[in-house]
Amino acid sequence: MPSYDFRCKNCKQEFTVAYSSIAEAGRDDPRCPYCRSAELTRLIRRVAVMSSEESRIERLADPSRLAGLDENDPRAMGRLMRDMANEFGEDAGPEMDEVIDRLESGEDPETIDQNLSFSDDSL
Ligand SMILES: [Zn+2]
Structure with a gap:
């Protein structure tokens, strides 16, 4: 529940x-x-923020926010992620900032996923 x-x-x-x-x-x-x-x-509970990147994104995927989101529009996704990152404050992390910046510049989310400049080691 x-x-x-x-x-x-x-x-x-x-x-x-x-x-x-x-x-x-x-x-x-x-x-x-x-x-x-x-x-x-x-x-956002601290424990959720500290879990792995993938489950963190999943937890961010609030159904009420995703309603009406056009998944094919990277800029719309960027706005949504920035909005969510703002709730995290400093916990969003540099890799999240990069993803958001690139989404907002219209980059394909799949491409961003594959060549992030931040590795997991930097977390
Ligand atoms: Zn009140």
Whole structure:
């Protein structure tokens, strides 16, 4: 059962919302239980950030964000990834920055995947 941590931008309270499925989480419009504000920041658990690159990308692939995304448009993917990287702050890492820059310049995601200048050793 997926659960997500949020911080309310209005009253700064942190809370967890549990869902019965990923699909339900994607449809939900969560509100702060303290002040009912809808201005929430999604918190990414540290453990998710520290796991392998592949599962990190998977965890980033929030169904509510991917809805309406054109997978054939690298610039749209770049924008989405930059948006997600912003939530990580300094945890995004230089390899993520490079991927985003290259997506936004219109490069094919497959090509980027195959010739990243950062190796796993640099992590
Ligand atoms: Zn609140």
